[in-house]
Amino acid sequence: MKRATLLMATVGLVGAAAVGGTALASVSDERKASEPLGAVLAAARSALPASAADVHGELGGELLSVDLPGDGSAEVVLYDYAADLTHQITVRGGDVVDSQTARVQPPPTATEATAALGIALDRPLPLPFAAAFAERQGVPLVSPDQVSVIAGAWTTDGSGAAADCGHHRCVQLVVATPAGDYLDTHDFVVDLSTGTVINLGAPR
Amino acid sequence: MTRRATAVTALVALLGVMLALPGTIGPSRAGASDDDLGCPDQLVEHDLPNGASWRLCARIHPVQGLRLESVEFRPATGNREYTGYRRVLDALHLAQLNVPYDDGVTVYDDITDYGFGGDHLVTQNADTCLGQTRPVTYVTSLTAPPSVKTVAGICLDEVATGLAFHSREWGTDAGPRFAGQGTALEISSLSKVSWYEYQQKITLDDQGGIDIGLGATGDVAPGNAPGVFFTEQPATGWELGPTVDGHHYYATSHWHSAIYRVDFGIDAGAEQRVEQWDYAAGGTAANPTLLGTATTKTNAFVASPSGEHARLTWWRVLNADSLNRDGHARSYEIVNDNPVDIARPVTRVQVAFTNAAACQQYASYNLDPGCPDQDILDYVAGDTAPLTDPVAWVNVGFHHVDRDEDQSPMHTHWQHFQLLPRDFFAQGPATPDARSCINGPGLIDSSSLPCIATNTTAPKVSASTSTIAAGTELSATPGTWNESRTTWDFDYLWFRDGEPITGVDDDGVPTAATGPTYVVGPEDVGRSLTVKVTASRPGYVSATAESAAVQVPGPTPTAQPTAEPTHQHDHDHAVPAATVIEAAAVTRTRAGRRGRLVVHVTSLAGVPTGRVLVHVRGKRVVGRLVAGRAVLRLPVLQQPGRYRMRISYPGSATLAPSQRVVMVRVLRR
Numbered sequence: 001m002k003r004a005t006l007l008m009a010t011v012g013l014v015g016a017a018a019v020g021g022t023a024l025a026s027v028s029d030e031r032k033a034s035e036p037l038g039a040v041l042a043a044a045r046s047a048l049p050a051s052a053a054d055v056h057g058e059l060g061g062e063l064l065s066v067d068l069p070g071d072g073s074a075e076v077v078l079y080d081y082a083a084d085l086t087h088q089i090t091v092r093g094g095d096v097v098d099s100q101t102a103r104v105q106p107p108p109t110a111t112e113a114t115a116a117l118g119i120a121l122d123r124p125l126p127l128p129f130a131a132a133f134a135e136r137q138g139v140p141l142v143s144p145d146q147v148s149v150i151a152g153a154w155t156t157d158g159s160g161a162a163a164d165c166g167h168h169r170c171v172q173l174v175v176a177t178p179a180g181d182y183l184d185t186h187d188f189v190v191d192l193s194t195g196t197v198i199n200l201g202a203p204r
Numbered sequence: 205m206t207r208r209a210t211a212v213t214a215l216v217a218l219l220g221v222m223l224a225l226p227g228t229i230g231p232s233r234a235g236a237s238d239d240d241l242g243c244p245d246q247l248v249e250h251d252l253p254n255g256a257s258w259r260l261c262a263r264i265h266p267v268q269g270l271r272l273e274s275v276e277f278r279p280a281t282g283n284r285e286y287t288g289y290r291r292v293l294d295a296l297h298l299a300q301l302n303v304p305y306d307d308g309v310t311v312y313d314d315i316t317d318y319g320f321g322g323d324h325l326v327t328q329n330a331d332t333c334l335g336q337t338r339p340v341t342y343v344t345s346l347t348a349p350p351s352v353k354t355v356a357g358i359c360l361d362e363v364a365t366g367l368a369f370h371s372r373e374w375g376t377d378a379g380p381r382f383a384g385q386g387t388a389l390e391i392s393s394l395s396k397v398s399w400y401e402y403q404q405k406i407t408l409d410d411q412g413g414i415d416i417g418l419g420a421t422g423d424v425a426p427g428n429a430p431g432v433f434f435t436e437q438p439a440t441g442w443e444l445g446p447t448v449d450g451h452h453y454y455a456t457s458h459w460h461s462a463i464y465r466v467d468f469g470i471d472a473g474a475e476q477r478v479e480q481w482d483y484a485a486g487g488t489a490a491n492p493t494l495l496g497t498a499t500t501k502t503n504a505f506v507a508s509p510s511g512e513h514a515r516l517t518w519w520r521v522l523n524a525d526s527l528n529r530d531g532h533a534r535s536y537e538i539v540n541d542n543p544v545d546i547a548r549p550v551t552r553v554q555v556a557f558t559n560a561a562a563c564q565q566y567a568s569y570n571l572d573p574g575c576p577d578q579d580i581l582d583y584v585a586g587d588t589a590p591l592t593d594p595v596a597w598v599n600v601g602f603h604h605v606d607r608d609e610d611q612s613p614m615h616t617h618w619q620h621f622q623l624l625p626r627d628f629f630a631q632g633p634a635t636p637d638a639r640s641c642i643n644g645p646g647l648i649d650s651s652s653l654p655c656i657a658t659n660t661t662a663p664k665v666s667a668s669t670s671t672i673a674a675g676t677e678l679s680a681t682p683g684t685w686n687e688s689r690t691t692w693d694f695d696y697l698w699f700r701d702g703e704p705i706t707g708v709d710d711d712g713v714p715t716a717a718t719g720p721t722y723v724v725g726p727e728d729v730g731r732s733l734t735v736k737v738t739a740s741r742p743g744y745v746s747a748t749a750e751s752a753a754v755q756v757p758g759p760t761p762t763a764q765p766t767a768e769p770t771h772q773h774d775h776d777h778a779v780p781a782a783t784v785i786e787a788a789a790v791t792r793t794r795a796g797r798r799g800r801l802v803v804h805v806t807s808l809a810g811v812p813t814g815r816v817l818v819h820v821r822g823k824r825v826v827g828r829l830v831a832g833r834a835v836l837r838l839p840v841l842q843q844p845g846r847y848r849m850r851i852s853y854p855g856s857a858t859l860a861p862s863q864r865v866v867m868v869r870v871l872r873r
Contacts, residue, residue, distance in 0.1 A: 036352075037343065037350075037351070037352045063343065063345070063350050065266035065267065065319075065321070065322055065342075065343065066266065066342070066343045067265055067266050068263065068341065069243075069263070069273075070242070070243035070244075070245060070246040070261055070263060070273075071242055071243065077266075086571075086573060087573075088572065088573050100572075100573035100574055101573055102572075102573030102574075102576035102577075103576060103577075104569075104570070104571045104572075104573060104576045104577055105569075105571075106267060106316070106319075106571045107267055107316070107317060107318050107319035107322075109322070109323070109345035109350075110323050110344070110345040110346050111345040111348070111350070112345075132428070150318065150324075150397070150398055152312065152313075152317035152318050153316065153317045153318075154317070155569065166577075172317075174398040176398075181426065182398070182399060182426045182427055184427055184428060184431050184432060186309070186310060186432050
């Protein structure tokens, strides 16, 4: 039954794309395409331990990326915050054909960046970057949707204030105000595994 | 089989669909089928104007960005080198981008920490892509829950590369002159990682060369002063902007160390070899010499050359089982003359070679769980097998000292390396016919030592009887041909009223009147007979010459069961031979400018001369054929769009007229 649904979704997408065949057309059709994504993700998640958690602690693991090598397979990367492990799962034809696990820290997603910024803002005393925002913008920075944010994976050699990073999933934030100014965020990283801010101290 | 079909179907749904885009770039309908490389939805196959072609699989990897696989080349010279495509690379991608700032405060690994795909991929538009786009499907986390998004993420373009070759034989312009303009297939994508934006651009040219470029644009690292990126230290930066309250602020200089993973697949060889060339000084002060030494590298290694001539050291990957026509092993060499950041163990490496391993995808902080957190030094240390399936980790360094001019939006700064064929072909893969016999020692002299067979006196036919009738034996001599460079073998084919004389033997197999003699038959009475002589020699370009017509006296038979439905031509003359017009299927120009069009007119019966005409939008231009080739300046077309262009060759006494319609695409100014 599942296969049949998948096939029909495919036909729908082919038809839609073929009509919009102009050189620079965007062929986005998220509604139809999300059905096979759901099937691929469901298969990939079946390879995770039952306790696997996402960045918010919900069951199912955090989706980091899907690569489509073009040979009919999908390589799904998920992070399990419960065990702090990355799972790389290859799905082909709805089946899991390979699954590998290791402690590596791939690039964070927008979901994780927003979660990390939320943690960085949830403090009684604002961090310097939030204080700088208030100074420039005239209002306090209280929510991630007031800025644009991306996050980079942050690992260490196991020493210093952020010694757990690498073992834990830590990120460094890059935050820009609506005016396009980047705020200085080099003095801290966010440990998403523990939901805490780690102070790195002044740059020099 | 059923399983495979299902998987492919599911994938198509996830990928979105490759559009069959109009124009020059996209899966070619000619030749091999689209799925030969096993990536039907990611296939790029493009014929370049000189006749060369590239085909490969292209996609955007969520972390690596632009990734090419199964890269194969077909030369313009075709069968003179080899038929169809040969593999050059199995895979190519950016495996790390290390960005440390000179003040020691910050280091970014833009690939493994941030990634070039996913939500960092920038959508192409008419300003970023002058060619055609390919849809890229990825999972975005900007929606909750994550969803599939398809954007125009890859740009494919055909670009001019300038004068590809020029050779003037004489001391003046009066003699033979050979020139060719080059083109290339350009594949690019854009990614934004905070203030920096990068264009990944891979240019595959019509001579088999590959240029791998990384362009950095966006903005200089911003921030308050004094801060991380603007300090008051002149030693680690460059002052941007005016003095503020007596303070000078310096934008911090930084490295972009781009390390590429190049998985070689020279002619799909099971065993490939890495060769290193080093140079040392010899001779005397008055007569210095430079001596090269080749070393076959038998195991994985890291190269950080030192010494006086270290920068001359280079590497190539060869397949000893794949020989070009000269018996030389096919190879590609790495051309990389960029500086390296010697402050860090990974980036001080100029190049490392390992055996291909699927889990080794990144130069440092490897993300694949099969070899977690390893770097190229770990790969080399752990690789003890003989080096037969080489992957090169090529470090392309760029040290950026900001300039006032780099301020927003930053003028793109580039770092490149090249992969160039070395003995992949026996000659240049676009060598013109007239130079096709120049291979090794020997004189270049198109006038008295031409590479093309040249007839100077037409073939002659003599008869065994004074009156030609059925039963008369005709004998042909080949006439006179240039034989100063080589001698020729001659083949003969007899014609009746301009049509080859054919028959069928007792077994029903078609036959033809070949050989230097021909016995006149009853069916020849009242008709005109000629012989065409073709001069050939391996390694040279053949040519054909035709004798004068021999008329067989007598009434023309009225009922000719084998005759053509209509004979439009006077029997005293041979039927004009067919001609073929060749030109780029689509020519691109800019509105308000005059484009160029190269037209070739060919015929089996000789080299066409005279004029070719081009009609477009009621305008006409005329070009003169030189050696079968004409270069026309197109009329100015003011409006962007696509125009039909009709090329016509009016024919000559011996050659038939022909026509061809191609497109001209006029881009915005």
